[in-house]
Amino acid sequence: MNTYPNTEAKPKEVTGKSKIMGILNSRKVVPYIFVAPFLISFLVLTLYPAIQGIIMSFQSILPGQVNFIGLENYSRVFNPAFYDAFWNTTIYVVITVIVLTIIPMLLAVALNSKIIYFKAFFRASLFIPALTSTIVGGMIFRLMFSGQETSMANQFIGILGLDPVNWRFNAWSAMFLMTILAAWRWIGVNILYFLAALQTVPEELYEAADIDGASKYQKFIHITVPQLKPIIIFVSTITIINGFRMFEESFVFWEDGSPNHIGLTMVRYIYQEGIQQNDLGFGAALGVILMMIIFIISIIYLILTGSFKKEDA
Amino acid sequence: MAKNTRKKGLIILANISIILVALIALFPIISLIFSSFIPSSLLMRNGITFSVSMDQISLGNYEFIFTQAAEYWTWYGNSMLISALTIVLSLFFSSMVGYALALYDFKGRNFFFLLVLLILMIPFEILMLPLFQLMINTQLVNTYLAVILPLIVAPIAVFFFRQYALGLPKELMDAARIDGATEYGIFFRIMLPLMGPSLAAMAILLGLMSWNNFLWPLLVLRSNDMFTLPIGLAALLTPYGNNYDILIAGSVMTIIPIVILFLFFQRYFVSGVTMGSVKG
Structure with missing residues (x-):
C-alpha cells in the first residue's frame, strides 16, 4: 500500500x-x-x-551469445513442418467451430423447450467435462481409443462390423481424437451461452409466427437463428482463437511428437522449436506469425459484429 | 386422442434422448472411475474396455498410490499450494483494480480499461517464449512464483470485477466518507463484501485455471519435486506404461474434489467458467 x-x-x-x-x-x-x-x-x-x-524473432539466441541475424528466422518459417502445423490447426479450427457452435445451439434449443424435464441434470452432466484438465480428459480418451482390439472404441466399431483402428497413428483418426476431446470438454459450456441468449428472444415473435401458421422448423430458421446471431459470432470466434492456441490436446496424445506431424499444431510447433530444440529466436518468429494470424481473425470478428459501426454512433 | 398419445410419445422420446446425451457426456468420467479399480497391467494391455469381469476388480491402484507413490502426493501438494496462492493473490489484486476502474473517476481510467481488453485479446502462447527467457534471466525458473506470476493480476478477473462493481451503489462510498472512513477502509470493509458473488465466481475460475494449467508450468517447472498434477501425470504418459496405477487412480483423485465442489457451488462455477472460456 x-x-x-x-x-x-x-x-x-x-x-x-x-x-x-x-x-x-x-x-x-x-x-x-x-x-x-x-x-x-x-x-x-x-x-x-x-x-x-x-x-x-530477429536474433539467434544461444546461451551467452545473442546475435542479430535479420530476417533469417522468418525466411526459415515457411517450411514443410510449418505448413503441416498450419494445415492441422486450420482443419482443427474448422471442425471445432462447426461442432462447438451447431451442436450446443441445437441442444440448447431442445433444452429450452417446455417438454424437457431433466434440465438441471442435463446441464450439470454436460458441464462436468469442462472441469477436467485436458491432460486427464485426454488420458481417458487415450485409453478408450487405444489401438488394441480390446479398447472400447474398437469394440464399439467392431459391433458395426468395422476393423480395429490404431487411433493415434492415422492422420484422420488423430484429428478425430483431438477434436472429440475438445468437443467433449466445451459443448456444455457453449450450451450455457446459447441458453442465456435464448432467454432474450422475445416470446411475441414466436406467437406471431404461430398465428401465421409457421412450422417448428421454420420458426427455428427464421426466428431463433437470426436472434442468436450475436452469440453465434461470439462462440465461434472464441472457438477459432482457442483453436489457434491449441496445444494440450496434441501433447496429451503424442507426448514425444507425432508420427508424420499428424498431431502437430501451431503452438506445438512453437514449443517444439523454441523449447525442445532451444531455438528461442525461431520460436519467437513463429509466435509473431501466429499473432498476426489471430490479429487478422479478431479484426474480421469486429467487422462481422459491427463493433466499428457502434463507435461512430 | 390419437394426437394426444402421439404427443406423449414425442415427449418421452425427447426426454430419453436428452438423458442419453447427458450419459454420453458423463461416460468418459464414469469409465475412468470404473477403470481405476482394474489392475494397471490389464489397463496397459487392453486399454479401457467393455469386457470387464467382476473378479478383476481390485483396490490395487489405490493401495499403490497411498503407500508407494510419494511423488504423486508431492505434485498434489504443489498443485494445492499454487492454486491457493493464485486464488488469494489474484482475488486481492484483480478485485482492487476492477473496483477502481468501475467506481473512481480519474485520468487514464478509460486507457487502463482499454489495456485490460488488449491483454485479453493477446494469447498467452505468443508471449510465453520471451517470458520464459525473462524467468531464466531472473532465475525464477523452477519456482512457484514463476508459475503464479502470469495469473496474479488476471485481466479476465479484472474485467469481471469491473463489470460487477459498476452495479454497486456509489452512494455508499460517499456515506462512508462522511463517516470518516478512509478510501481503503471503504474498499475492504464496505465494497469488497458487497462483491461476494463475483469473488466466489472468480475464485472458482482462477482455481480451475491454475489447477488445470499446463503449458506455462510445463515450461518453467523443471524438476519432479516441483511438478503440479497435470505436469506430473503427463510425465507418466510414456509408451512403456509402467505407471498406469498412479496415472489412473491419480486422475480420479484429481477430478473428484473439483466435481464435489461443483455440486455444491454450481451457480458460481457456471458464471466463473463461462467467463473464463473467453480466455481459454
Whole structure:
C-alpha cells in the first residue's frame, strides 16, 4: 500500500505524517494506487515480452551469445513442418467451430423447450467435462481409443462390423481424437451461452409466427437463428482463437511428437522449436506469425459484429 | 386422442434422448472411475474396455498410490499450494483494480480499461517464449512464483470485477466518507463484501485455471519435486506404461474434489467458467 512515491520530507513529524496520509487517502491518488498492480503487471508481463518477442524473432539466441541475424528466422518459417502445423490447426479450427457452435445451439434449443424435464441434470452432466484438465480428459480418451482390439472404441466399431483402428497413428483418426476431446470438454459450456441468449428472444415473435401458421422448423430458421446471431459470432470466434492456441490436446496424445506431424499444431510447433530444440529466436518468429494470424481473425470478428459501426454512433 | 398419445410419445422420446446425451457426456468420467479399480497391467494391455469381469476388480491402484507413490502426493501438494496462492493473490489484486476502474473517476481510467481488453485479446502462447527467457534471466525458473506470476493480476478477473462493481451503489462510498472512513477502509470493509458473488465466481475460475494449467508450468517447472498434477501425470504418459496405477487412480483423485465442489457451488462455477472460456 505504501509504495506511492513519497516526495514529502520528514515523515516522523506528526503533521508530515498526516499530510502523507492525506495524500495517500485523497481521491485523486487512491485509484492509481489501486490500479498500480495492474500497470506493473502489464509492463513486465505483457508489454516487455511483446516487444522482447519481436526483438528475439530477429536474433539467434544461444546461451551467452545473442546475435542479430535479420530476417533469417522468418525466411526459415515457411517450411514443410510449418505448413503441416498450419494445415492441422486450420482443419482443427474448422471442425471445432462447426461442432462447438451447431451442436450446443441445437441442444440448447431442445433444452429450452417446455417438454424437457431433466434440465438441471442435463446441464450439470454436460458441464462436468469442462472441469477436467485436458491432460486427464485426454488420458481417458487415450485409453478408450487405444489401438488394441480390446479398447472400447474398437469394440464399439467392431459391433458395426468395422476393423480395429490404431487411433493415434492415422492422420484422420488423430484429428478425430483431438477434436472429440475438445468437443467433449466445451459443448456444455457453449450450451450455457446459447441458453442465456435464448432467454432474450422475445416470446411475441414466436406467437406471431404461430398465428401465421409457421412450422417448428421454420420458426427455428427464421426466428431463433437470426436472434442468436450475436452469440453465434461470439462462440465461434472464441472457438477459432482457442483453436489457434491449441496445444494440450496434441501433447496429451503424442507426448514425444507425432508420427508424420499428424498431431502437430501451431503452438506445438512453437514449443517444439523454441523449447525442445532451444531455438528461442525461431520460436519467437513463429509466435509473431501466429499473432498476426489471430490479429487478422479478431479484426474480421469486429467487422462481422459491427463493433466499428457502434463507435461512430 | 390419437394426437394426444402421439404427443406423449414425442415427449418421452425427447426426454430419453436428452438423458442419453447427458450419459454420453458423463461416460468418459464414469469409465475412468470404473477403470481405476482394474489392475494397471490389464489397463496397459487392453486399454479401457467393455469386457470387464467382476473378479478383476481390485483396490490395487489405490493401495499403490497411498503407500508407494510419494511423488504423486508431492505434485498434489504443489498443485494445492499454487492454486491457493493464485486464488488469494489474484482475488486481492484483480478485485482492487476492477473496483477502481468501475467506481473512481480519474485520468487514464478509460486507457487502463482499454489495456485490460488488449491483454485479453493477446494469447498467452505468443508471449510465453520471451517470458520464459525473462524467468531464466531472473532465475525464477523452477519456482512457484514463476508459475503464479502470469495469473496474479488476471485481466479476465479484472474485467469481471469491473463489470460487477459498476452495479454497486456509489452512494455508499460517499456515506462512508462522511463517516470518516478512509478510501481503503471503504474498499475492504464496505465494497469488497458487497462483491461476494463475483469473488466466489472468480475464485472458482482462477482455481480451475491454475489447477488445470499446463503449458506455462510445463515450461518453467523443471524438476519432479516441483511438478503440479497435470505436469506430473503427463510425465507418466510414456509408451512403456509402467505407471498406469498412479496415472489412473491419480486422475480420479484429481477430478473428484473439483466435481464435489461443483455440486455444491454450481451457480458460481457456471458464471466463473463461462467467463473464463473467453480466455481459454
